[in-house]
Amino acid sequence: MRRDDRDDPFDEFFREIERMMNDVMDDARARGGAGAGGPAPSDPSGADVHLDVYEEDDSLRVVADIPGVDKDDIDLRCDGEVLTLDAAADAREYHERVRLPARVDEHSASASYNNGILEVTFDRADDSANIDLS
Structure with missing residues (x-):
């Protein structure tokens, strides 16, 4: 049937x-x-970026979804307080500025990009410095 x-x-x-x-x-x-x-879209705000920030004991991790971008077309900058992400793909551009929840050592940054997922890890900066009295 x-x-x-x-x-x-x-x-x-x-x-x-x-x-x-x-x-x-x-x-x-x-x-x-x-x-x-x-x-x-001409909106430079980066609204297309899904981004999460994870605070861990001694580090901070930022994970962003930026599909369709070649690794060489990603530009990351950090001043210790703000992470700036610029990336370009054929169909769109990503522009995102993220104020980090804690100060980080920008020179400790490590980043990976795999299958459209960008992950950036920073060591937390020391909140205070020891001052020696002489």
């Missing part, structure tokens, strides 16, 4: 999802959004 596709109980559900996705894509095309055949 051959099953009739018209009797599929999920057919209406999938049609509604497809309709909603088409509406979203049409709205994106109307605004000229990235991934919709239009130019990349």
